[in-house]
Amino acid sequence: MSLVNGPELEAATAENLSERPGSPTSRLDFQEDGMTGSQALNLYTSHFLSTWNVRTYIIFTAAAYPDTLVASSIRGIVTTLASICFASIVGRWVDHAPHRLKTLSSTISVNRVSVIGASALWFFIVGAGSGPQESITTEATSWVPSSWKDAMFALILFLGILETLSASGNMLSMERDFIVTAADPDGRPYDLTHLNSVMRRIDLICKLIAPILISIIVSATNVRVGVLVVGVMSAASWGIELLCAKRVWDLNPRLRVLKTTDDRVETQAESFTESTCLQNFGIRVARSLRRYGQDFRNYFSSAVWIPSMALSLLHISALSYSATFITFLLNAGFSLALITIARAAGSVVEISSTVVTPVGVHYLSKAKNHGRLRGMIGARNDSEDIGATLLEQAPDQQAGTETGLERLGLWGVSWQLLNLVPVVFALWSLAPQDPITTSLPTLVSRILTPLASRPVLAFILFFSLSISRFGLWIFDLTTQQLTQTMNPPSQRSSFAGVEYSFVSFFELAQHIITIALHRPEQFKWIALVSLVAVAVSTVTYAGWVWKMRGHLVHWERIGKGCECVKFRVRHEG
Template sequence: MLLFAVVVVLACVEKLAASANTVAVERDWAIVVADALAIPRQDLNASMRRIDLFCKLVAPVVISVIDGLSTRLAIWVVLGVNVLSVGGEYFAIAMVYTAVPQLERRWDTDDEAQDGRAIPRSFSLQRCIRNAAAPWREYISSPVFLASFALSLLYLTVLSFGSTMVTYLLHAGFTPLQVSGMRIGAVAAEISGTWAAPYIMGKIGPIRSGLWFLNWQFGCLAAAVAAFAFYDNQSQLVAVSLIVGVALSRIGLWGFDLSVQFLVQEGVNEHARARFSSTEMALQSIFELLSFATTIAFPLPGQFKYPVYISYGGIGMAAVCFAMYVRKERGHLLHMSKCFGVDKKRIPLQEGVLHAA
């Protein structure tokens, strides 16, 4: 038990370090590199996400094969790969940092320290609380808050090929090999989303693409949620509808993710970018914890429909939040004049209700 506790603590440290790495490289460095090398941001974001998803596709398959031979061997392989990758990753990061001089930016973030003024000890606790709350206030007041919050809501879900849904599928009668095949199909759909997102963003812009991708995700899962409502939770029909719906929805998920990421990169000042991304990731982790809490509250396989309903409700809330963001930015959700064939030029401005964006 002591060894297990040590492993858990180390895993928590690794998770924290990985999040910090993501904020630094994917959310901050990527923008600087794209601007320095005149690379479209949406293309660079998609390429990085594609590599990430490909690794998530290959790694479980390889480890599953090795684990079939020996669990102890699989553990040593994971250790060896991680140890060897540290040097390679550090070398790659150092090369990028050296090759792009714009990454070497420095600015003072503590004006009081810069002025050399001492902070009274009696106010140190108050100052700590104020500093802890400052990123959240800045996050909420950001013009892209609603878009980022919508993305964060999608982490309140069991509708993915994660551990919760895999456990449900195994209980429904699928074999581990079949589940692995399903995960491969889902990741393939996710990768296709990273190809589609830059193309669609280039055609209709990141705001409209985000709206359509999120609606795609919501629509793909409708049949699966309906199946849970009208049929036995543990039937093969319900499980198959869930598998198909989740796999197709991943296209919308990652297309929406890349659209929002582009909006955040464009809408957040570079001095606040790291704080904004860190706060966003903290919020995503909170919603992820809540998704685990739903399975604690409803632990039985026959109760899996309730976490499914909650997850689908989270996607619906995300759609509402992003629709509010679109309405705020563009002044409308749909071009009503185009949808209904109304000629807006014939409607006086003071009398009409349709306005051009």
């Protein structure tokens, strides 16, 4: 593999901006300079360290404020609102930053600084504790006065905003820029489907193991030791993560090509405006709002905004192993040990979806160039952006992969919906009866009465909920790749930033619904709302697939199959 020095490559790029991913030169790079196992290992290591630190950054609010939920609620609302307001801005910054390594390194560094700073503050304001028997909710003497404690918590809120936005920026830079640029064409060992699946597998494994490890450390020692461990791990992995990202960048010429944007004229106009108006604050605010609105207009003008919105809508569902759902299960009488086992089983199912997805996409991508809009998606974009999309590198193969993603995504979200139906019935059977339920028609009341014995009901609930996660993450992975490949490179991260804003909005809506229906006997209505949201998401995505492919089911193949069966029956008869 021939490597080009960074400065030389940047100079060449400045002279010839047409040498971008997707151009003939770039296609030759794909053939000669494909991703190697060493690059992939460094890429996975960098992503693992980022994800691990995000997952271990648990909030120690309960230890600092053990007698109230106000502090944790405030922090949740503040970080969610920050994501709603600023996620698209972070995505636009990732899109327009020319140097990929500097962008990724900046997100890593800001995240580490915010976590280390917050950990230092938590260390002084959480309860001191007395030993291994201390719980995270045990009240103990703080090392700072009450007034200082509240001031430090306010600073923690600010650092929490930085941590949330930098984590989003890191994910956008890695998923929508780094791996899309570095990935090999479809069919190669390190194509985009393979990289996405492995990266998501790493994320889900960290999601399962990291909180458990921190909880064990806190239980074996005390809360302050847990805070110290989080801060030290974040500091120790900082340099390693930057080094791994730089090694991938050094070894992959495509990553070292500076990104170009189409807003150079706008930038010159803005510089002139700033100089003549003495950097008028009002003009800057108006310009920021205009750009913010443009991000949303670009989002809704994309050919793939409907799958993105369908995926975002799923975050309004409370039918997952979240804190709200676990609290309801504990109030319903299920043991913490049973819930923990079921949650672990669900995590294993989630991880298995990352193994099945590449195989399923390959199998379902055999049907090529069929569908109403196949091959027409990029017609509305300029030729330069289209040349940079992965769909143009190998049209037949990429169109087949796109078809496989669409078909598997429909199977995934449909699987989730079907398996959540028995979950809702089980929850209605568990929930105490209220006046609204008792006033329902007799037939409906009979259906919603307890269905079976407690063990059978528990099995239906936990088994169906766990296997529904299989379809959810298949849908997540396929939709992610569709948004990666069907958006112009200059809008990938800003598109995902708007998607993150909608995800946070629907999560906030879920919290509001939970607050409004806070009594245990009302959780069945939350479950029903969640099922309706998943159904709307499924129908919406199915409509989009029908629009793209012209059909949902190959009825002619089903008809041929039935005729074949009839012929065999007659022949045997």
